[in-house]
Amino acid sequence: MAAGAHYLDLTAEQPAVQALHDALGAPAQAAAVAVVPAMAFFGGLADLLATAALAELGGDRPGPHRADEITVAVALDRWWPTAGTRSTGRRNTAQRLIVSGGRLTRAPDPAPATTWVFGPPFGAQPVVALPFSEVVTIAHHVRVGELRSYLMTAPLTELRDPGTPPPTATDESGRSAQRFAVDVAVRRDGRERLLAASGRDIYAVSAPIVAEGVVRLLDGGLRTTGVASPGQIFPAADVLTALSATPHGPRIEERWAWTR
Known part of the structure; x- marks a missing residue:
C-alpha cells in the first residue's frame, strides 16, 4: 500500500481472507488500492459464479447483493496434492465457517454429507461439507441467508493419504490430467440459477484466473478499492466469459434454471 500497488492472492483458507479484511480494509481504501484475496480456483471461481448467477436473478441492481441460499459443490476426479497443499493442511487448524441465518458461523461437526448431481462426466456423487x-x-459482498460448500468425498481419501504423489504434467502446458467441476446454485425469491465451471488441473487453472485479475487492475477496471472479493471488484460475467476463452481456462455453462 505504501507503494500504491494493488494486491491479489490465491488463498483457499478462510482465516487468511478474514485477516486481510480486518487488517487492511480501511488502510487499503484510504490508499485507493485494491486488495483481492482468493483470486484462484478455490474462493474466486465460486465467488465469480455466484455473483454472475445472482445478476441473472436481478441481483445486479444498485445496493447490496442478496440471495436466499447459495450452494457450492466441487468435484475432482483425482487429487494429487502439491507440497504447499500438504503444508497448508497441517497448519490450517482453524474452525471452518459457513453462513446460516444470514451470519458467518461455525460449520457443523461432524460435517454433513449428501449427494450432488454434477454434469458429465461426474454425475451423482457423494459430497461432504468442506467450506473453503x-x-x-461471498459473505463479504452478498447478503445471503444460507451458504454451504461441498467437496466430493473420493478425492479427500487421496488428499489424506501420505503416499499420494504430487501432480505430474501430462501435456506441454504443464497441466496434470486431473478433471474438475464447480457448481454454484443460487436461489432468490423462488427463482434459481446454477452456473458451472469445468476444466483440468485446479492448480494450473488458478493462473489464468489471477492473471485476468491482474490485467483488469492494470487497465483500471475497478468497481471499488479496499479489500474486495473477486465478484465485488470485477464484473463477474465478463470475467468468466474472458476466462472461458483462454486456452487453459475453465469452461462455463448454465446447467439449469427454474422458477417455483
Missing part, C-alpha cells in the same frame, strides 16, 4: 475461502469472499 469462497464462503468468506
